[in-house]
Amino acid sequence: MTTTLTESRRPQKTTHGERQGKSRPARRRNWAGGLAGWLWLVVVAVPLYWALITSLKVQSRYYASNPLVPSGDPTLDNYRLVIESDFLRYFVNSVVVTAGAVIPAVVFSFMAAYAIVRGWRMRALRAMNGLFLMGLAIPLQATVIPVYLIIIKLHLYDSLLALILPSIAFAIPLSVLVLTNFIRDVPKELFDSMRVDGATEWTTLWRLAAPLTRPAILTVTIFNALTIWNGFLLPLVLTQSPERRTLPLALWTFQGQYGVNVPAVLAAVVLTTLPVLVLYAFGRRQLLSGLTAGFSR
Amino acid sequence: MSALTGHPPRREPRSILPWLATPALVVFVGFAVIPLVGVFALSFTTWDGIGAIHPSGLTSWRAVLTNPGLPHALWVTFLVMVVSWAVQTPLSILLGTFLAGRQRYRAVLGVVYFVPLMLSSAAIAIAYKALLDPNFGLGAGLRIHALSQDWLGRPGLAFGVVVFVVSWQFIPFHSLIYQGGVQQIPKSLYEAAQLDGAGRIRQFFSITLPQLKYTVITSSTLMVVGSLTFFDLIFVLTEGGPGDATRVLALDMYKRGFQANLMGPASAIAVILVLVGLALALLLRRLGGRDAGASQLEGV
Numbered sequence: 001m002t003t004t005l006t007e008s009r010r011p012q013k014t015t016h017g018e019r020q021g022k023s024r025p026a027r028r029r030n031w032a033g034g035l036a037g038w039l040w041l042v043v044v045a046v047p048l049y050w051a052l053i054t055s056l057k058v059q060s061r062y063y064a065s066n067p068l069v070p071s072g073d074p075t076l077d078n079y080r081l082v083i084e085s086d087f088l089r090y091f092v093n094s095v096v097v098t099a100g101a102v103i104p105a106v107v108f109s110f111m112a113a114y115a116i117v118r119g120w121r122m123r124a125l126r127a128m129n130g131l132f133l134m135g136l137a138i139p140l141q142a143t144v145i146p147v148y149l150i151i152i153k154l155h156l157y158d159s160l161l162a163l164i165l166p167s168i169a170f171a172i173p174l175s176v177l178v179l180t181n182f183i184r185d186v187p188k189e190l191f192d193s194m195r196v197d198g199a200t201e202w203t204t205l206w207r208l209a210a211p212l213t214r215p216a217i218l219t220v221t222i223f224n225a226l227t228i229w230n231g232f233l234l235p236l237v238l239t240q241s242p243e244r245r246t247l248p249l250a251l252w253t254f255q256g257q258y259g260v261n262v263p264a265v266l267a268a269v270v271l272t273t274l275p276v277l278v279l280y281a282f283g284r285r286q287l288l289s290g291l292t293a294g295f296s297r
Numbered sequence: 298m299s300a301l302t303g304h305p306p307r308r309e310p311r312s313i314l315p316w317l318a319t320p321a322l323v324v325f326v327g328f329a330v331i332p333l334v335g336v337f338a339l340s341f342t343t344w345d346g347i348g349a350i351h352p353s354g355l356t357s358w359r360a361v362l363t364n365p366g367l368p369h370a371l372w373v374t375f376l377v378m379v380v381s382w383a384v385q386t387p388l389s390i391l392l393g394t395f396l397a398g399r400q401r402y403r404a405v406l407g408v409v410y411f412v413p414l415m416l417s418s419a420a421i422a423i424a425y426k427a428l429l430d431p432n433f434g435l436g437a438g439l440r441i442h443a444l445s446q447d448w449l450g451r452p453g454l455a456f457g458v459v460v461f462v463v464s465w466q467f468i469p470f471h472s473l474i475y476q477g478g479v480q481q482i483p484k485s486l487y488e489a490a491q492l493d494g495a496g497r498i499r500q501f502f503s504i505t506l507p508q509l510k511y512t513v514i515t516s517s518t519l520m521v522v523g524s525l526t527f528f529d530l531i532f533v534l535t536e537g538g539p540g541d542a543t544r545v546l547a548l549d550m551y552k553r554g555f556q557a558n559l560m561g562p563a564s565a566i567a568v569i570l571v572l573v574g575l576a577l578a579l580l581l582r583r584l585g586g587r588d589a590g591a592s593q594l595e596g597v
Contacts, residue, residue, distance in 0.1 A: 032498075033395035040392055041406050043465065044413060050435060051424045067438030104320075112321035119314035128322055135329055137518075137578030139525040141547055142567040145554055146335030147328060148346075169328030172321050201313050230417035232529035237555060248419040252533055255423050262427045269420045276415045284408065291473050 055079070055267040062263050078267035082254070087271060089243065090250040096160050097246055098229045101167035106221050108168070109175035110213075114205050116176070117183040118191070129180070135173030144237055151238055162238040163246070167231065171224045182216035183209055219290025222283055229276060247272040333571065339564035346558050357561030367566070369541060370549040374573075376456070377545055378524040381463045385520060386513070389468050393475025394505060410469045418466065422533035425462050452542035455535050459543050462534065463527060471516045478512030479505060518581045525574050546570050 050067060056074035057065065065071065112128070119125040147166050148157075156162040186209060194204045210217065235249040245253065251272050258264045280287070343353040361367055396407050413421065428435050429448040436444025449455050486504050495503065528547040531537065537544035537552065544552075546566060554563030 033391055033398070036388065036391045037395045037403065037406055040388070040468070041409060044469075045409055047424060047428055047465075048412060050428060054427075063433055065438075067435050104324075108321035108324065111317040115314040115318040119312065119318075122312075122314065124315060125318060128318055131330065132321075132325065135325065137522060137575055138333065138571050139522060139547070139574045140329060141526045141528055142550070142570040142574070143329060143332035143336055145339060145550075145560055145564050145567060146332035149335065149339070150328070150332065165324065166328045169324045172325045172329075176321065201317070205317065226415065230419075232417065232419050232533075233551075237551075248417040248529070251417070251423060252419050255426075255533075262430075262433065265423060265427060269424050273416050273420055277412065280412070280415050284411075288407070288411065288473060291470075291477075 051266045051269055054263055055270045057263050059261050059263050078261075078264040079271060081258075081261075081264050082268045082271055085254065086242070087250070087268075090245050090247050091275070093160060093244060094229055094246040097163045097167065097231075098225050100160070100164040101171065101228050102221055102224045105168045105171035105175060105224055106217060109172050109220065110179055110210065110217060111205065112172070113176050113179035113183055114201075114209050116180050118201065129176070132173045132176045135170075136177065140170050141233055144233060147234075148237055157238065158240045158244055160244060163231070163234050166234055166238075167228045171227065175220045175224060178220050179213065179216055182213045186212050215286065215290055218283075218286050222279075222287045223291065226276065336564050336567045336571070339560060340562075340568050342561050342564075344560040346555065346560050353561060357559075357565050360559075361562045361565040361569075364562075366541065366544070366549065367569075370544055370546050370566075371569075373456075373541075373543060374525065374545045374547075377459060377463070377527065377543075378521055381460045381467075381524060382517060382520050384460060384464045385468050385471055386517065388464070389471035389516065390475050390506070390509065390513075392468065392472035393477075394479050394501070396472060396476040397479035410472065412469075413466050414469045416466070418530040419533050421462060421466055422530050425458070426534060429458065449535055450539055452539055455539055455542050459527075459531055459534065462530060463524070466530070467520070467523070471520065474516045474519075475509065475512055478509045482508045514581060514584060518578060521577050521581065522574050525570055525577075546573075 046068075053070040054062060054067065055078055056076070057071040058073075058075050058077070061071060112132070116125050116129045151157050151162045151166075156165070190208055190212075191204060194208050199207070230248055231246070232248045232252070235244075235246045236252075239245065239249070242253075251268055254268045255265050258268075339350070340357055341352060341354060342350050343356065344350040392410070396403055396410075426449065427433075431437060431445050431447045431450070434445065436442075436446070446454055448458050482505065486508070487500060490500050490504055526547060527545060528551065531543055531545060531548055532551070535543045537548045547570060550563045550566040550570065553559045553566065
């Protein structure tokens with residue numbers, strides 16, 4: 001896990017020299033990579049920059065001005081328009097759905113991953129692991145019609161719980177996979193000594209495995225939160241009334257309503273994106289290092 | 298459930314381990330496995346999404362399989378998958394190798410690279426729709442004729458835009474995977490190569506690429522299976538149009554099911570989607586050449 005940090009701001013004496021050796025570019029220039037790197041920066045940054053500055057333009061100015069030059073007199077009117085159109089409600093809905101799904105998804109996945117690693121001798125647990133892995137190979141969106149039927153039968157249609165339950169299920173395969181990978185790394189002796197001390201599995205789970213795999217738990221949490229926060233299909237299919245909209249769906253309907261007012265639409269895009277970007281600013285290192293470690297095994 | 302409790306583990310009497318796994322299993326079975334079986338069952342019924350469900354034998358399948366829309370949707374899905382894979386993989390490998398370097402400016406670039414990963418497909422699609430507008434978008438505003446095409450109004454161009462936007466969104470993720478892969482390559486390999494006088498390009502092709510084999514499999518599996526789920530982006534960006542130029546299977550399923558209220562045929566398409574996903578995953582796993590005893594998709 002520690003070798004995957006992209007930045008070397010943190011002093012890591014032991015791996016530092018090693019990484020210097022690994023990353024040969026330290027000595028000679030990597031022209032191909034460098035060129036691709038800067039070009040890609042332009043490709044990524046220009047649309048983001050354009051969306052941001054356009055969202056600050058008056059609508060009439062939008063048609064006339066150079067699209068890449070920021071407005072001389074930026075306005076927040078577009079943002080006001082978006083916020084007045086129930087943005088807060090959608091935001092709260094998104095928070096409720098995301099938190100309501102991510103917390104159980106991660107806790108359940110962690111318990112399952114622990115059971116799978118510790119109980120690998122039990123055929124049933126191995127079979128279950130296989131079942132979860134199957135979920136990785138199957139586009140779970142394909143199950144949305146029966147999910148819709150089940151939600152109707154449970155009388156949950158058009159509720160936030162309707163979004164939460166399938167979101168948990170969809171998050172489980174990847175979470176279990178990443179977490180089992182990390183729990184396997186916990187030295188067996190630690191488990192054994194816990195047992196000698198008379199600890200139950202339940203205690204071992206929370207006192208030993210959880211703290212030791214905290215980076216993985218955090219990574220899985222952030223990753224699932226992102227996926228669910230940005231989810232579009234489930235809200236589209238499982239809810240109906242405007243009061244139940246989550247941000248991505250609200251964004252889409254807003255675009256339908258205000259399509260001509262491009263700066264306002266882009267202000268909505270920026271606003272729905274802002275909370276995630278703020279979190280990214282704080283959790284960046286954890287997310288990136290965790291993802292590299294989680295996926296590159 | 299009985300399968301879990303019916304096999305008492307030998308050395309751990311009354312182990313609570315199966316119980317720990319139960320909550321995840323219950324939710325997963327309830328909202329993934331049962332729906333998976335259910336979608337097969339529903340493909341042999343007629344249902345408008347609201348009223349009663351009637352068994353109807355092979356009617357839905359016949360409707361889907363004789364509809365010329367299906368081969369087209371399959372073709373578009375395949376094309377999106379292959380072209381976006383071919384665009385994303387080399388770029389992701391290059392960027393991943395680049396990011397694995399230690400210099401600070403690379404880390405700073407990396408911070409910006411991953412922003413698209415944070416955005417919802419809906420937000421990305423909406424922004425690109427405005428950006429590519431032939432009359433008021435970026436190209437028109439800058440008066441660059443080549444950029445002010447009717448990007449989403451012409452079939453070939455719209456397809457290209459879909460591939461571009463998909464790559465824009467997902468290359469960061471895959472370059473991250475490759476970055477991790479590159480960082481795990483033993484440095485001794487490069488030292489040896491350097492002693493043998495191998496240059497950077499030689500090192501890249503003789504060491505980095507072969508060592509990334511499993512990473513390529515991992516990333517490709519995620520890319521290929523993931524491309525079957527491109528729904529929201531295409532739905533918001535083109536709605537499958539112009540005409541049906543970008544109507545991929547997932548979109549076809551949604552439109553038939555939730556817009557045309559033909560849940561039976563839509564379920565049949567979902568079944569095809571599941572089968573394609575499974576076939577691809579198995580194929581890629583075979584390509585990976587890892588032993589079957591290890592967990593599936595071990596490379597992930």
